[in-house]
Each structure stands twice: as structure tokens, then as C-alpha cells.
Amino acid sequence: xxxxxxxxxxxxxxxxxxxxxxxxELVQAFEQAKADPEFWNTYxxxxxxxxxxxxxxxYAENLTRHFGGARIYIKREDLNHTGAHKANNxxxxxxxxxxxxxxxxxxxxxxxxxxxxxxxxAAKFGxxxxxxxxxxxxxxxxxxxxxxxxxxxxxxxxxxxxxxxKDAINEAFRDWVSAMDDTxxxxxxxxxxxxxxxxxxxxxxxIGLEAxxxxxxxxxxxxxxxxxxxxGGSNAMGIFSGFLDDDVELVGVEAGxxxxxxxxxxxxxxxxxxxxxxxxxxxxxxxxxDDGQMKETHSVAAGLDYVGVSPILSHxxxxxxxxxxxxxxxxxxxxxxxxxxxEGLIPALESAHGFVQAFKEAPTLSHDDVIIINQSGxxxxxxxxxxxxxxxxxxxxxxxxxxxxxxxx
Amino acid sequence: xxxxxxRAKQREREILLMTHIVMGYPSFDDSLxxxxxxxxxxxxxxxxxxxFSEPIADGPVILxxxxxxxxxxxxxxxxxxxxxxxxxxxxxxxxxxxxYNILFKYGVDAFAKRMAEAGLVGxxxxxxxxxxxxxxxxxxAAHDLAxxxxxxxxxxxxxxxxxxxxxKGLVYCVARxxxxxxxxxxxxxxxxxxARCRAATDLPLALGFGVKDRADVDFLRGRADLAVIGTxxxxxxxxxxxxxxxxxxxxxxxxxxx
Ligand SMILES: Cc1ncc(COP(=O)(O)O)c(C=O)c1O
Numbered sequence: 001x002x003x004x005x006x007x008x009x010x011x012x013x014x015x016x017x018x019x020x021x022x023x024x025e026l027v028q029a030f031e032q033a034k035a036d037p038e039f040w041n042t043y044x045x046x047x048x049x050x051x052x053x054x055x056x057x058x059y060a061e062n063l064t065r066h067f068g069g070a071r072i073y074i075k076r077e078d079l080n081h082t083g084a085h086k087a088n089n090x091x092x093x094x095x096x097x098x099x100x101x102x103x104x105x106x107x108x109x110x111x112x113x114x115x116x117x118x119x120x121x122a123a124k125f126g127x128x129x130x131x132x133x134x135x136x137x138x139x140x141x142x143x144x145x146x147x148x149x150x151x152x153x154x155x156x157x158x159x160x161x162x163x164x165x166k167d168a169i170n171e172a173f174r175d176w177v178s179a180m181d182d183t184x185x186x187x188x189x190x191x192x193x194x195x196x197x198x199x200x201x202x203x204x205x206x207i208g209l210e211a212x213x214x215x216x217x218x219x220x221x222x223x224x225x226x227x228x229x230x231x232g233g234s235n236a237m238g239i240f241s242g243f244l245d246d247d248v249e250l251v252g253v254e255a256g257x258x259x260x261x262x263x264x265x266x267x268x269x270x271x272x273x274x275x276x277x278x279x280x281x282x283x284x285x286x287x288x289x290d291d292g293q294m295k296e297t298h299s300v301a302a303g304l305d306y307v308g309v310s311p312i313l314s315h316x317x318x319x320x321x322x323x324x325x326x327x328x329x330x331x332x333x334x335x336x337x338x339x340x341x342x343e344g345l346i347p348a349l350e351s352a353h354g355f356v357q358a359f360k361e362a363p364t365l366s367h368d369d370v371i372i373i374n375q376s377g378x379x380x381x382x383x384x385x386x387x388x389x390x391x392x393x394x395x396x397x398x399x400x401x402x403x404x405x406x407x408x409x
Numbered sequence: 410x411x412x413x414x415x416r417a418k419q420r421e422r423e424i425l426l427m428t429h430i431v432m433g434y435p436s437f438d439d440s441l442x443x444x445x446x447x448x449x450x451x452x453x454x455x456x457x458x459x460x461f462s463e464p465i466a467d468g469p470v471i472l473x474x475x476x477x478x479x480x481x482x483x484x485x486x487x488x489x490x491x492x493x494x495x496x497x498x499x500x501x502x503x504x505x506x507x508x509y510n511i512l513f514k515y516g517v518d519a520f521a522k523r524m525a526e527a528g529l530v531g532x533x534x535x536x537x538x539x540x541x542x543x544x545x546x547x548x549x550a551a552h553d554l555a556x557x558x559x560x561x562x563x564x565x566x567x568x569x570x571x572x573x574x575x576x577k578g579l580v581y582c583v584a585r586x587x588x589x590x591x592x593x594x595x596x597x598x599x600x601x602x603x604a605r606c607r608a609a610t611d612l613p614l615a616l617g618f619g620v621k622d623r624a625d626v627d628f629l630r631g632r633a634d635l636a637v638i639g640t641x642x643x644x645x646x647x648x649x650x651x652x653x654x655x656x657x658x659x660x661x662x663x664x665x666x667x
Pocket of ligand 1: 084110112236348
């Protein structure tokens with residue numbers, strides 16, 4: 001009998017004693033929700049009326065022609081309300097918070113997508129909301145901070161540590177241990193202590209359920225391969241979980257940053273730089289030094305810039321069920337550019353990692369094959385980063401003029 | 410063993426003091442001087458924290474000390490050597506405190522072995538609940554070390570019984586919700602909680618989180634066996650330098666003769 005919350009040797013629940021009772025309550029609420037078909041129906045209804053579900057599966061005809069191999073389909077999580085798959089998890093946890101009768105939610109955010117989604121859910125359900133965000137990410141993703149604040153959330157920049165996602169998670173835990181009676185921590189990805197990896201995967205599995213039905217309807221066949229970017233692993237687990245029992249190759253794409261050989265990356269499973277560890281409440285592969293101190297990671301995509309990875313994905317790597325690769329910052333910007341031009345789609349920088357690997361492999365497959373890329377989010381939020389990457393002169397001038405305008409006031 | 414040592418000390422002092430430092434903050438030289446000052450001021454037992462990059466149970470003051478110590482280049486090996494040095498030099502028991510990853514990466518059994526060789530008596534690992542602790546418990550037992558577990562006000566009676574069954578030396582009772590370093594209200598609420606802890610175990614009870622002055626320590630007299638002073642000594646060092654430590658600690662209890 002495997003212990004609850006373990007996936008092979010990964011997962012678990014390494015939490016301070018003060019949180020044990022809170023986790024017991026959460027596990028219980030989650031188990032009840034899972035056992036209650038009404039809960040999932042309510043969830044489906046909410047996602048249909050509030051967040052554009054089911055999201056379409058789009059045939060990328062021009063990209064298919066361009067690469068001349070497999071037929072490329074794109075699962076459009078970018079069309080969720082707030083622009084990313086994060087909404088699936090957040091609305092689901094929001095329903096759970098209502099069941100538990102709590103009135104406040106907190107969350108960490110890297111790219112800001114999860115923060116915006118949580119602030120949106122809090123506004124809709126009438127919860128107080130505090131979002132923790134690394135200072136570096138606040139700078140990278142300022143537009144999302146703007147929206148979180150408009151939505152009524154308090155955004156707290158985290159100035160300790162590497163000032164990115166992992167530090168925001170630590171701060172959220174610190175808040176939670178002080179306020180758990182009335183507060184739920186809406187963890188944004190399939191990481192952390194049990195039941196989060198399982199619970200987030202459950203809510204995100206809506207992606208895979210839809211995609212499987214859609215691809216069969218549309219093409220009459222299962223895809224040969226599915227590509228998804230991997231930060232913490234929630235969008236990947238979401239789409240993969242629809243196909244785990246099928247003869248479908250699953251490919252997770254991590255942040256290769258400036259290149260695996262430079263050390264400036266966030267590839268926990270695609271590189272040999274990570275090792276088994278226990279942090280942030282769970283056991284998985286972490287990018288850490290020999291002493292067990294977490295390292296700095298790098299990615300052009302804030303949402304992939306994280307030291308750990310879902311324990312479920314670590315397990316699926318170990319069993320060989322999921323293959324992992326990495327995409328560099330430069331490759332990502334190129335793939336993004338190509339997708340915008342060829343299809344008129346704007347994937348988030350995070351999502352574009354999946355596109356990179358799919359583009360590398362599509363030409364090697366036959367036209368009889370179908371592949372699916374999970375477009376986890378839309379790229380509008382990345383306008384500052386992308387404009388910089390493209391060295392866009394018109395954009396720079398606009399920013400200069402805008403700054404002058406403010407200074408003149 | 411540790412429990413008996415503490416009980417013996419309680420024949421002189423009703424309430425014992427356990428103080429906490431983050432090794433290597435602000436420097437190992439200063440850490441040594443702080444330990445020296447604490448021992449001179451009559452502290453009965455100390456916790457030595459090995460800094461970790463993700464100290465989720467610690468508040469801003471100790472978090473900051475962890476970060477600075479790491480930035481200054483402190484390593485696990487250096488911390489263990491420091492622990493060995495003070496355990497040899499000073500005649501009080503020393504516990505290690507750190508997060509589980511530090512032990513896990515080192516190798517849990519190798520870590521326990523090294524602790525025992527260094528003359529350290531036990532460890533506190535705040536992110537390791539007993540449910541995840543099989544390997545740790547075996548290693549601590551094999552090397553005759555005290556695994557100190559934590560109770561909190563939200564711990565049920567049933568769970569308290571389960572936790573104290575695997576705890577050795579002393580039990581660390583967290584005074585309240587939250588992280589280290591915030592204020593604790595020392596009121597009658599604490600009473601019923603400490604009474605529950607007392608009913609769960611015969612081991613000495615150490616109450617920690619938010620103990621900062623003489624009034625707090627006075628309140629704990631007769632209710633707990635040890636008062637844990639953590640964040641406040643770091644604040645004292647930051648504000649008054651190492652010189653401030655001895656008078657601060659001495660001021661927490663009446664002089665022995667009284
Ligand atoms: C659009 C988008 N995709 C992917 C991710 C990565 O998270 P995960 O691996 O949990 O899907 C993020 C995280 O912020 C994101 O915003």
C-alpha cells in the first residue's frame with residue numbers, strides 16, 4: 001500500500017506541526033469533493049459560463065505545412081478567462097474554499113498569471129486576497145501586478161532569497177501558518193505538500209479530458225505525441241492525465257535558459273544538474289548545491305523559473321512514461337515569433353517552450369501523425385519581455401514618450 | 410539522558426533557558442562570542458541553527474540571518490565543525506536545528522553519526538513531522554541522539570501522544586500560530602495548552618516563539634520547564650552587538666542566589 005501523497009519515492013508532506021491540522025482539513029475537504037459528482041458538475045458549469053470551457057483544439061495548418069511532418073494541433077488554454085490554464089486550478093480551489101467556509105485566500109505567483117487568476121476568483125467569490133510575488137517578477141510582470149491590484153488584491157513583493165517564485169511560496173507559507181483558520185493557500189502548481197500535487201492535477205485534468213475527446217472527434221485518432229511546458233508541472237499534468245493510459249508519447253519541456261551547459265536554467269528533469277531533496281513541503285528533484293541549498297534558476301519565462309518540479313512528474317520521469325527536454329530562451333523567442341506570424345496565435349513565453357520541442361520533432365514525423373501542443377497561456381502579459389527580446393524600436397519609443405509624459409505632470 | 414540532565418538543572422532553577430543562534434551570522438567569530446556570552450549568563454541549553462535557503466517556519470529576523478550567513482559562505486561542514494568546537498569548549502548540551510533537506514542531502518545516518526562525534530545531543534527539524542521521520546528516527550536512535558519534535562496549539566491530544574512517544578530529551582511547544590519572531594500574548598490561553606502538553610508527556614517542556622523578556626519568562630515559571638529565546642537574542646546582537654547578549658540573558662531571570 002503506497003503512502004498517501006507519494007508517487008514512487010516522490011511527494012509526501014513535510015510541513016511544520018502548526019499546519020498539520022489545516023492540511024488534514026484540506027485533505028478531507030478535497031476527498032469529499034472528489035467523491036461528490038455534484039462538485040465536479042458545479043466546477044464544469046462554472047468553467048463553462050465563466051472561463052470559456054471547453055477551450056478549442058486548433059489545427060495549426062500553416063505551421064503544419066511549414067514543417068512538413070506531423071499535423072500540429074494546439075490546445076487553447078490561452079482562451080481561459082485571465083489568459084492561462086491557471087484559471088482551472090484557481091476556480092476549482094475557490095469552490096473548495098467556499099465549501100470549507102473560509103473568507104481569505106493567499107497565493108504565490110511567478111509570471112503573475114496565477115496571481116491574476118486568484119485575484120479574479122477572490123473578486124468573484126468575495127474573498128479577501130493577498131498575493132506574494134518575488135521582487136524580480138514584480139519588475140518582469142508589472143502589468144499583472146496592476147491587474148491584481150485593480151482586482152482588489154494586496155500584492156506583496158518578496159525581497160528575500162532569489163526574489164522569484166520559490167521565495168514567494170515561502171512567504172505564502174509564512175502567512176498561512178499565521179492565518180490558517182480563515183485563510184486558504186491557493187498553491188498555483190502541482191507541487192508542494194500533499195494534497196496539492198494531486199488536487200491541482202485533478203482540477204487541471206479538465207484539459208486532458210477535453211483534448212482527448214476533441215482530438216478523436218476531429219482526427220479520429222490519438223496523437224502520437226503531446227508537448228507541454230513544465231514549470232511546477234500543472235499544465236503538463238493537466239493535459240497528460242487525459243492520455244496516461246494511451247499509447248501516446250508525453251513530452252515535458254523545461255526552461256533551458258541560457259543553455260544547460262551555462263547552469264543558468266531551470267531544467268530539473270531534462271538536465272543532470274538536479275538531485276533529490278526535500279523543500280517547500282515535498283520531496284522531488286531540486287536544483288540545489290551539495291549542501292542542499294537551493295540554487296538560483298534562470299528563464300526568460302518567469303512562470304518556469306523554479307527550483308523544484310511536481311513530484312508526480314519526477315515519478316513519471318523515473319518510470320519512463322514522460323520524456324523531458326529543455327528549450328533555451330533564444331529558441332523560445334524564435335518559436336514564439338514563428339507562431340505569431342504563421343498562425344496569428346500569441347503563446348505565453350512559458351507555453352512557447354512546448355512549441356520549441358514540437359517544432360524540432362514535427363518534421364521527423366509523418367503527415368499521418370497528429371501532435372498536440374498545450375498552449376498554456378497567452379503572451380500579451382509578456383509584452384515588455386517580448387518587446388525587449390525583439391528589440392522593438394517603436395515600443396521603446398512609446399515607453400520613453402510615456403515616461404516623459406508622466407514626468408511632465 | 411538529556412531529559413535527566415535538564416531535570417537535574419531544574420533543581421537549581423525552576424525555569425531553564427534554551428537560546429537559539431543561526432551559525433555564521435553575522436560571522437562564525439561572532440557566533441562563538443555569542444555562545445560564550447550565553448553560557449556565562451547561565452543558559453542551560455542551546456539550539457544551533459544550520460542556515461537553509463528555504464526556512465519556511467522562520468519569520469523575517471531569523472530568515473534574514475539564514476540568508477546572510479549563507480551569503481557569507483557558511484557551509485554545512487563549517488557549521489558542524491562549529492558545533493563540535495562549542496560542544497567541546499562549553500559544558501552545556503547543544504542541539505542542532507535545521508530543515509530536513511540539510512540532513513537529507515548529507516545522508517541522514519551520516520549526519521547523525523557526525524553529530525554524535527561532534528558531541529551534539531540532539532536535533533530539532535521543524536519541517537519533519539513524525540510521519541515522514543522513519544529514517545531519521547532510526548539514525549538518531551542508532552547514534553544515541555535526541556530527536557526533538559514540536560507540538561502546537563492545534564495539535565490534538567491524540568496526536569500529542571503519538572508525537573511525544575517518539576520524542577526524546579525535551580518537547581518543543583510552539584506557543585502559537587505563525588512563524589518565529591512575532592509577539593506572543595502570554596495569557597491564560599497558554600495555560601490550557603501547556604496543561605495538555607504536560608498531560609501528554611513526562612519530558613521537559615520547552616516553550617518557544619515570541620519569548621522576549623523577563624515578564625514572559627516569569628509567566629512561564631511553573632508552566633513550562635524551559636523558555637526558548639530565539640529571535641530576541643538576534644535582535645539584541647543586531648542592536649547592541651555581542652556585548653548586549655550577557656546582560657540581556659542575565660536580566661531574564663532573578664540571580665541564582667535570590
Ligand atoms: C502561461 C503559463 N504556462 C505555464 C506556467 C508554468 O506552470 P505549470 O508548469 O504549473 O503549468 C505558467 C506559470 O506561471 C504560466 O503562467
